[in-house]
Amino acid sequence: MNHQPEITDCTATITATRPLGGGVTLISFHCPDIAARALPGNFVNIKISTSSQPLLRRPFSIHNVEGETVEIMAKNIGCATSMLCGTDEGASMQMIGPLGNSFTTSTPSFSTAILVSGGIGTAPMRLLERQLRKESRHVVHMIGGRTAEDIHTTGLTNIEQATDDGSAGFRGTVVELLESRIEDLEAQGPLKLFACGPDPMLKALAGFARQRDLPCEVSMETVMGCGIGICYGCLVEVKEESGNATTSILLCQDGPVIDASRLIL
Ligand SMILES: Cc1cc2nc3c(=O)[nH]c(=O)nc-3n(C[C@H](O)[C@H](O)[C@H](O)COP(=O)(O)OP(=O)(O)OC[C@H]3O[C@@H](n4cnc5c(N)ncnc54)[C@H](O)[C@@H]3O)c2cc1C
Ligand code: FES
CATH class of the missing domain: 3.40.50.80 (Nucleotide-binding domain of ferredoxin-NADP reductase (FNR) module)
Incomplete structure (x- = not known):
């Protein structure tokens, strides 16, 4: 796994949205600094609303990069994803990324x-x-x-x-x-x-x-609070890199990509 790149906290503007069916929407954001460094497997953490509902940012995998644009595919399963999938072009959101390893x-x-x-x-x-x-x-x-x-x-x-x-x-x-x-x-x-x-x-x-x-x-996926190693909300138990002993990792920093041999079955 490649390690976490330098991260940017920016205001990202939605440039296009396309419903794909099954509650999934493809959303493009203009965010040149994140687009320039995104690697396959990285994710972004998005503050969907300026209000306190939802309070925490939400993580989304980087689906694609086109020039200065980052695309995500969001599935509407709850409060934040429903707001995100219903937001129109031209709206802006705070976004941190690229996060995680690749x-x-x-x-x-x-x-x-x-x-x-x-x-x-x-x-x-x-x-x-x-x-x-x-x-x-x-x-x-x-x-x-x-x-x-x-x-x-x-x-x-x-x-x-x-x-x-x-x-x-x-x-x-x-x-x-x-x-x-x-x-x-x-x-x-x-x-x-x-x-x-x-x-x-x-x-x-x-x-x-x-x-x-x-x-x-x-x-892997887990619920994440901060996405940047502060809240310890994303601890998951995995095997050590060699041997059978187990250890806990922060999925937002040591993941989300891990070698499958480390999964506890
Ligand atoms: C690294 C990473 C990458 C992700 N990439 C994508 C992506 O590309 N597209 C996408 O649509 N979603 C992705 N997710 C999941 C996405 O972050 C959650 O769906 C989102 O946070 C839900 O927020 P909500 O407020 O809409 O739902 P909530 O109201 O927070 O939750 C609704 C229900 O879904 C459950 N839930 C919430 N998050 C997860 C989760 N991560 N796994 C399983 N169950 C969950 C809750 O327990 C609750 O039952 C990713 C998550 C991680 C950790
Ligand atoms: S999500 Fe906060 S430490 Fe990983």
Whole structure:
């Protein structure tokens, strides 16, 4: 994992919004200092309103960067995300970023990258795909959701889908889809897995990666207060980098990306 970059606290103006269905909105912010340093896996922490409701900033993965603009994909699940998804172009919000570490793409040990995501966990995959393609890797997306409505593919290429109800692609979980395809994929050359999604999906994937001895990095989520290492609200228990002893890390600083071998299954 690459470490946390220099961060900026700025006023970011919304330049475009696009509803994608399933309660998800693609939102573009003009914030040149953050756009210039964003790496795949980084996130931003946004103060949605100038009032005390909601009081705390909310974290969102950086979905894409275009020039001086940072794009996020926000899913409406509560107070802050409902306000954010309903805000029009021209509004401004306080934004800190880029935050957190980033996925490690530069290791020479793989030729095919499998990007496994579930639900809104697809958000960081666009910037990651762009970086991997710059490095001439072959990229395959495996995207899972409960139904077709949960699957978002904006800006992504070479996608395989899995849904619990079979309404799009493979019927089953995205990890079961990967299991069904792994021999074909391994025949194409050395693999590395990159993932973001709900904890049960990440744990199932980490177990699979361990069984097959595949390198795998996962981006985790937890509730965050400050995003910058002050509140200790994002402590998660993981394994030490070597051995089986456990330790606590601050996900906003030592994550959100960790090696899957550190997940406690
Ligand atoms: C590093 C990181 C990156 C993220 N990237 C994205 C992204 O790209 N797009 C996106 O839509 N969301 C993302 N999230 C989640 C997003 O921050 C939360 O959905 C948001 O904070 C919810 O705020 P709210 O006020 O709308 O909901 P709240 O009213 O705070 O919560 C509504 C319900 O959702 C639960 N909840 C809140 N946050 C989370 C969470 N992180 N995981 C699971 N359950 C939660 C609450 O416990 C509650 O039950 C990310 C979170 C992290 C930590
Ligand atoms: S969110 Fe405050 S310390 Fe990590």
